[in-house]
Amino acid sequence: MIASVLVANRGEIACRIFRTCGELGIRTVAVFSDADENALHARVADTAVRLPGATPAETYLRGEAIVKAAVTAGADAVHPGYGFLSENADFARAVLDAGLTWIGPPPEAIEAMASKTRAKQLMGVEPLARVTEADLPVLVKAAAGGGGRGMRVVRDLADLDAELTAARAEAASAFGDGEVFVEPYVEHGRHVEVQILADTHGTVWALGTRDCSLQRRHQKVIEEAPAPGLTAELTEELHALAVRAARAVDYVGAGTVEFLVAGGTAHFLEMNTRLQVEHPVTEAVFGIDLVALQLRVAEGHALETEPPRARGHAVEARLYAEDPAGGWAPQTGRLHRLTVPDGVRLDTGYTDGDTIGVHYDPMLAKAVAHAPTRAEAVRRLAGALERAAIHGPVTNRDLLVRSLRHEEFTSGRMDTGFYDRHLTGLTATSPDPLAPLAAALADARGPSRSRFGGWRNVPSQPQLKRYAVAGEEHEVHYRHTRTGLEADGVRVVQAGPDLVLLEVDGVQRKFEVTAYGDEVFVGATRLTVLPRFPDPTAQLAPGSLLAPMPGTVVRIADGLSVGAAVAAGQPLLWLEAMKMEHKITAPVTGTLSALDAKPGRQVDVGTLLAVVQPS
Structure with a gap:
């Protein structure tokens, strides 16, 4: 034992x-x-x-x-x-x-499947040995590991060498193995996988399917079980292929066999000889604890002949500290609060007050909803994320909520190109227009105020507060009167330091407000308090390129030096943060007038990297 x-x-x-x-x-x-x-x-x-x-x-x-x-x-x-x-x-x-x-599985099984090139050969699939124009687009992929690291889509043959170099460096950093290979890239396939569990007595369970098609940078964002819309015949084929892969290497323990499904055909991708990030959706549907079963198998116990019966549908969303609208740049800082409503499972490695650092993957948590039907599970998860209290750095919470409610997802018609098509619309900023006013009124009634609420016996100018919301500045005006706080076009029903109730056109709305210094959270809206009078000396030169995240400069574009002509969008340098490389491009077309970035230099958010003098 x-x-x-x-x-x-x-x-x-x-x-x-x-x-x-x-x-x-x-x-x-x-x-x-x-x-x-x-x-x-x-x-x-x-x-x-x-x-x-x-x-x-x-x-x-x-x-x-x-x-x-x-x-x-x-x-x-x-x-x-x-x-x-x-x-x-x-x-x-x-x-x-x-x-x-x-x-875990025997070392021999890991060896057989951990290298994706060897795994494909075992399943009768050969990677591309030589890439030609006819093969494009192709996918460069790390032979070891996963999670989107060491993966690059190549659409132009001229980019292949550079992307191979970047993929090798990323794979070596993340997994200690820089081997990569190239395979055809299927544009509009679905990422479907089968959870398996095998014991030492010859039993192999195929625990249903999962759909993991919603991905960013080849890393999964939303997963669900079972995969929607598959025919019974295709599901049976996927189960059979997964069991075949497990038996081919005398597998023991939990593992996952991944496929790309396109046109009703399943293409083997790889076998992950470990527990997957998305294993909770399978646990929810089958009513099991996969970790507990891993422990039982490791102790030599036999599984039941048949797996338990699946019930209902489960959906998982990965909550990341990142900016989807800013090239998925990871975010760091203090996580003041992280809670979700009851009825949703939250798996996390953080608690209130923890600091999100620069060294590891930016995933904060996984939220999982289970319900009798897919529609109910999706609605429950979207609603829970919308009402969750996530106070800290910028996250992908809004993207997750909008993705779960997108018609293409709710109808089960999504594929791995979902964010390529819809990211702009899903990340369009739409902060609550009343959030700045609610923040200002809560501050006006904060504990530092007197019991008279700042009212004075003489007429005065309106109070003014300034906030930054989603990169835009907002000014708020309000007055202290004999009857309380007033704001144009809004009736202030109640205003306390934590709760503000406003009425517009007869409709009352409640706003929960929490402040942490200059950071204010009004419901799901994140605001930053700005000084009342901006500093006119704090302007940056046009074309200044600032570090979007803390990290390390890993390399500069070949031949780049001060005085070079550059085009908007041209790669200038690469930062490594949280084991991923991030390409930094020219903000405008012009001339490189300054280059402060050097390979190996550690930078913080907002560090000046370069200046491109606009043409």
Whole structure:
């Protein structure tokens, strides 16, 4: 029997595994990098071990140190989670060689499937050996790992070499393996996968399908189970192919077989020899705990002959600290509050007051809704996200809500090109026009005000407050009168520091207001308090290029130097943040008049990188 489990991972997945271990009476051991010393996963585990590492990202790739930590802390089993070393056969062997239980498939099965090139060959699919114009578009893909890292779509043959270089660098940084391959890119396919679970007694379960077609940068955003709109015949074929893949490598434990479905045909993509990020939707539909089942299988127990029956529909949305309208740039800073309404599962590696750093994936949480029908599950999740309190950096919450309510999604007609077609419309700013007024009135009634609410016995000019909302400035005017606060065109029914009730054209609306210094959240709207009188000296030169995120400058475009002519949209440099490379382009057409960025330089949000003098 397993008594103590070390999770060789961090964040959300570590916390999720610890939760199940706690329910089963199993002791837990966390490992953490210097950057994660105060992270939630390190705090909730029974024991935590600091890992040495040259950089925070490399820390969780040091298998030898992790095995040593397990032995030192008295763990008798290791769970790899997902990402990092979860699909590293050498790490699995090291765990077993240390006399520990490996909560995962045999190293030989990992080796057979962890390299996507070898996995495709095993399933009879060959990658492209030489790319020609006739093959375009193609997808450059990392042979190890996943999560969208090391992936690039190439539509112009002239871009292939540069994208191969970028993909290799990204894959090496994320997985310690820079091998990439090229395969045909299917424009409008659906990403469908099958969850499998196998024991050591010859039983393999195919636990239904999942649709993961809504993706950004080849990384999943919204997932659901079962995949909608598949025929019974295609579903049966997908199940059979998944079981075939598992049996081909004598698989044991939880895994996922992924397909691209187009025109009613299933194309094998890969097999992930680990637990997937989106596993909660399968748990909800089948009424199981996959982590608990992983532990049982690792202890040698047999599965039932047949899997449980699926019931209802489940949808999961990944909440990221990122700006979808700004090239999906990751965001950092203090997460003041994160709560969702009851009835929705929230898996997260953060708690109120935690800091979102620059070193790891920007996913804050996964919200999961389960209901008897797809329409009910989608509506429940969209409503919960809309009402959630998410106070901190910019997130993709609005994008998720709009995506879930988009007609193409609600009708089940989405594919992997969904955001290519609809991103502009889904990210169009539409902040509540009354949010700035509600923020101002709440501030006017805040605890610093006297019980007279600022009313004076002489006529005065209206009070003025300025806010930035979604990149735009808003001015708010209101007055203190004998009868209370007044604002043009609005009746102020109630105004307190936390709650404001306004009436417009006979309709009353309630606004919950929370302030954290100069950051104010009115419902789902995020505002920044601006000084009453702007600083005229704070203007930047036209064409200034600022860092959209904290990160490291990894390279400058070939031949780029001060004085060069550049075109709007031309790549100038690349930043690495949260293990992903981000291309920084010229804001206008003109001449490069300054270049402050240098390879290896660490930058913060707003750091001046370059200046392009407009033509």
